[in-house]
Amino acid sequence: MAKDTQLDLWEVFIQSKSGLPYVHAGSVHASDAKMAMQNARDTYTRRGEGTSIWLLPSKNIVASNPDDNEMLFDPSNDKVYRHPTFYVMPEGAKNI
Amino acid sequence: MTQKEALFQYCLRLGDNALILGHRLSEWCSRAPFIEEDLALTNMSLDMIGRAQALLKYAAEVEGSGKTEDDLAYRRPEPKYFNHLITEQPNGDFAHTIARQLYISTFEYYFYSDLEKSKDKTLAAIASKAIKEVKYHLQHAADWTIRLGDGTEESRNRMQKAISDLWMWSGELFEMDEVENSLLKDGIAVDLIPIKALWSNHIKQVLTEATLNMPEEDYMQTGSRKGIHTENLGHILSEMQYLQRAYPDAKW
Amino acid sequence: MHNEHTNQHFQLRIDNGEYIEAKDYMPDGYRKHLIRQISQHAHSEVIGMQPEGNWITRAPSLRSKQILLAKIQDEGGHGLYLYSAAETLGISRVELIDQLHSGKAKYSNIFNYPALNWADIGAIGWLVDGAAIVNQVSLQRTSYGPYSRAMVRICKEESFHQRQGYEIMANMMKGTKEQREMAQDAMNRWWWPALMMFGPHDTDSPHSSDAVKWKIKRETNDELRQKFIDKTVQQAEIIGLTIPDKDLKFNEKTGHYDIGKINWDEFHRVINGNGPCNKQRMEHHIKYHNEGAWVREAAEAYKKKRLAKQLEIA
Ligand SMILES: [Fe+2]
Ligand SMILES: [Fe+2]
Numbered sequence: 001m002a003k004d005t006q007l008d009l010w011e012v013f014i015q016s017k018s019g020l021p022y023v024h025a026g027s028v029h030a031s032d033a034k035m036a037m038q039n040a041r042d043t044y045t046r047r048g049e050g051t052s053i054w055l056l057p058s059k060n061i062v063a064s065n066p067d068d069n070e071m072l073f074d075p076s077n078d079k080v081y082r083h084p085t086f087y088v089m090p091e092g093a094k095n096i
Numbered sequence: 097m098t099q100k101e102a103l104f105q106y107c108l109r110l111g112d113n114a115l116i117l118g119h120r121l122s123e124w125c126s127r128a129p130f131i132e133e134d135l136a137l138t139n140m141s142l143d144m145i146g147r148a149q150a151l152l153k154y155a156a157e158v159e160g161s162g163k164t165e166d167d168l169a170y171r172r173p174e175p176k177y178f179n180h181l182i183t184e185q186p187n188g189d190f191a192h193t194i195a196r197q198l199y200i201s202t203f204e205y206y207f208y209s210d211l212e213k214s215k216d217k218t219l220a221a222i223a224s225k226a227i228k229e230v231k232y233h234l235q236h237a238a239d240w241t242i243r244l245g246d247g248t249e250e251s252r253n254r255m256q257k258a259i260s261d262l263w264m265w266s267g268e269l270f271e272m273d274e275v276e277n278s279l280l281k282d283g284i285a286v287d288l289i290p291i292k293a294l295w296s297n298h299i300k301q302v303l304t305e306a307t308l309n310m311p312e313e314d315y316m317q318t319g320s321r322k323g324i325h326t327e328n329l330g331h332i333l334s335e336m337q338y339l340q341r342a343y344p345d346a347k348w
Numbered sequence: 349m350h351n352e353h354t355n356q357h358f359q360l361r362i363d364n365g366e367y368i369e370a371k372d373y374m375p376d377g378y379r380k381h382l383i384r385q386i387s388q389h390a391h392s393e394v395i396g397m398q399p400e401g402n403w404i405t406r407a408p409s410l411r412s413k414q415i416l417l418a419k420i421q422d423e424g425g426h427g428l429y430l431y432s433a434a435e436t437l438g439i440s441r442v443e444l445i446d447q448l449h450s451g452k453a454k455y456s457n458i459f460n461y462p463a464l465n466w467a468d469i470g471a472i473g474w475l476v477d478g479a480a481i482v483n484q485v486s487l488q489r490t491s492y493g494p495y496s497r498a499m500v501r502i503c504k505e506e507s508f509h510q511r512q513g514y515e516i517m518a519n520m521m522k523g524t525k526e527q528r529e530m531a532q533d534a535m536n537r538w539w540w541p542a543l544m545m546f547g548p549h550d551t552d553s554p555h556s557s558d559a560v561k562w563k564i565k566r567e568t569n570d571e572l573r574q575k576f577i578d579k580t581v582q583q584a585e586i587i588g589l590t591i592p593d594k595d596l597k598f599n600e601k602t603g604h605y606d607i608g609k610i611n612w613d614e615f616h617r618v619i620n621g622n623g624p625c626n627k628q629r630m631e632h633h634i635k636y637h638n639e640g641a642w643v644r645e646a647a648e649a650y651k652k653k654r655l656a657k658q659l660e661i662a
């Protein structure tokens with residue numbers, strides 16, 4: 001007999017209400033996309049947690065390397081001009 | 097038979113189908129091929145028991161003798177149960193459970209689509225809820241039939257055997273007697289004659305995709321419409337009704 | 349280059365209250381400890397389906413049947429979330445299950461006790477889930493991100509488990525004489541094993557110190573046990589159940605309940621394989637795992653066939 005398997009790993013993203021972003025809920029095992037969809041539904045939406053499901057095979061996820069954190073994320077720290085609070089508005093100006 | 101008696105009987109039949117199949121599916125709990133499938137089978141069992149509760153509650157209401165859905169579920173002996181024989185067949189291996197699901201869910205898909213249009217408002221409402229569940233059950237059963245049929249040699253053999261083993265219980269799904277006929281006249285019950293052809297077509301389509309053979313026409317078992325069952329039901333009920341029968345005065 | 353890869357930096361992150369993610373550096377001991385703890389936790393959820401599963405087909409009402417089934421289904425889900433959390437540490441579910449079957453991985457001792465009457469279903473929900481919740485609430489802040497997130501989800505789902513168990517007990521205590529006897533009998537058998545669920549006293553716990561330093565464990569065994577006792581005693585009293593401990597007494601000075609001596613000999617006997625159900629639980633799991641092998645194999649074979657067909661067409 002073939003080596004035992006627990007099927008492939010999939011990542012499940014759930015949208016809890018229409019219009020909201022899809023949030024990672026967890027993983028399921030399944031051998032194909034249809035099965036993954038059914039398993040995700042039975043595992044992560046038993047209490048009305050979702051209105052929509054995204055799935056992707058875990059092996060297709062690309063994650064940033066923690067070693068690169070400084071290079072990736074620190075340079076944006078001093079770009080304060082990207083935030084609206086950086087700007088001084090004339091007193092009395094409305095709706096801006 | 098009065099219309100009230102017919103409606104009571106009709107609700108029992110539908111409720112008992114849901115209850116006994118729900119019971120069988122619940123037996124899978126902690127026994128499925130992998131944990132995700134355990135959750136899936138439990139979910140379907142919960143759908144079934146929930147449906148049984150609604151239908152038996154309505155049956156009790158129609159009967160008007162002050163009973164509850166639990167009285168009907170837990171205090172009736174085998175001959176007063178009217179579930180189709182196929183629902184009480186043992187789970188067997190996973191292929192047998194899937195074959196049973198395929199036969200029943202395909203039937204229920206057409207059945208409840210039609211019952212949604214029933215003139216009886218309660219039955220129509222139960223059907224609208226049921227049809228959503230059934231669509232899912234059917235997809236699950238068809239997908240697995242195809243995977244197992246077109247999987248390994250072993251799975252193909254097992255799936256083919258299950259499809260053949262359960263075949264003789266499938267004819268009963270389409271039996272009609274005076275209960276159906278009298279309610280059909282009033283637009284309450286579902287006409288099963290046209291469903292039979294739809295059912296055969298769909299089963300055939302799934303089996304073809306699964307590279308499996310459709311069983312040939314053969315003798316079909318019968319009995320449940322009259323309360324005559326296989327030996328399985330007695331065991332199911334002696335388990336299910338144990339506490340209620342052993343402690344008749346207790347409330348749980 | 350950098351010195352981030354040191355255990356010192358790791359400990360600094362932990363001390364700062366940061367969460368550790370799968371790809372982050374972690375000491376070997378941390379990874380090993382997590383795999384052991386999370387897999388033990390996952391196996392407990394899954395093995396725990398068996399004693400309760402023993403009553404699904406005999407549940408005394410349609411309502412209670414659905415509640416029990418949904419509850420056990422949740423436990424299966426918890427096992428699944430936790431297996432996934434363990435998998436982020438580089439171990440597969442196949443390996444995790446192998447370790448369970450070989451005896452290398454453990455599961456909670458509590459599930460080596462039998463569920464003998466319907467009140468046991470009440471006692472398990474109220475006491476066993478109740479004890480588990482105390483532990484799990486604390487683990488929501490565990491330092492490993494995937495474990496912590498699994499625990500948050502689990503705790504949300506657990507909230508009905510204890511209540512449904514307590515409801516069964518309360519109803520039975522309001523019922524016939526036989527029902528009250530069943531309830532007290534279940535209480536007598538589950539109370540002490542539930543207290544043992546928190547593990548040995550802090551002074552005798554082999555893994556505690558590292559786990560606390562790494563903030564995998566946020567509170568000690570004895571702290572958690574005391575929390576459970578303090579909230580459960582009142583719940584028992586109000587429905588008329590007697591706690592099977594003649595030494596149980598409220599201590600005015602500490603504000604906590606003092607209890608009699610826990611029978612650690614029994615604890616060790618059961619953990620070492622001599623509980624009433626150890627063999628049964630494991631045989632059940634192995635049997636159905638093996639019986640499902642052909643199904644999993646077929647699903648893989650089908651997938652491969654379909655992929656091959658797609659390639660042919662393309
Ligand atoms: Fe749990
Ligand atoms: Fe629980």
